[in-house]
Amino acid sequence: MVYYKEPDHELAENIIRIQKMEQYFDEVTEAVNSNPNLIQNDVKIREKLQELIDYYESDLWLQDYECDERGELPKDLNRGILSEDGLYNLLCEVKFLGVIENELG
Numbered sequence: 001m002v003y004y005k006e007p008d009h010e011l012a013e014n015i016i017r018i019q020k021m022e023q024y025f026d027e028v029t030e031a032v033n034s035n036p037n038l039i040q041n042d043v044k045i046r047e048k049l050q051e052l053i054d055y056y057e058s059d060l061w062l063q064d065y066e067c068d069e070r071g072e073l074p075k076d077l078n079r080g081i082l083s084e085d086g087l088y089n090l091l092c093e094v095k096f097l098g099v100i101e102n103e104l105g
Contacts, residue, residue: 014067015074021055021081024048029090036097049094056087 031038031045038045055061065082067073080086 011067011072014064014072015077017055017060018064018073018077018079018081021052022078024052025081025087025090028052028094032090032093032097039094039097052087053091056091061087 028039028045028049031042039049040046061082065084068079068082073079
């Protein structure tokens with residue numbers, strides 16, 4: 001007999017959030033690398049940057065990171081956003097460019 005196991009709702013939320021933040025990370029990184037002025041002039045890029053900052057400064061990044069460390073995430077999930085230095089380095093680079101003023105931890 002096979003029992004159906006309900007998908008873990010919290011894990012599904014983590015995966016959706018990681019995918020969204022990964023996409024934002026890639027888009028902001030591309031903007032920084034190709035044309036840093038986009039960050040100051042493109043409202044959508046600035047909104048994505050702010051979401052990345054909010055994510056990094058909240059407990060959500062750490063929760064997602066710990067979920068990854070426990071091996072709970074699918075192996076094929078892109079998770080560059082969860083590297084220990086990737087997001088921090090991007091935010092420092094953006095701060096260096098004078099786009100954001102808030103202090104990063």
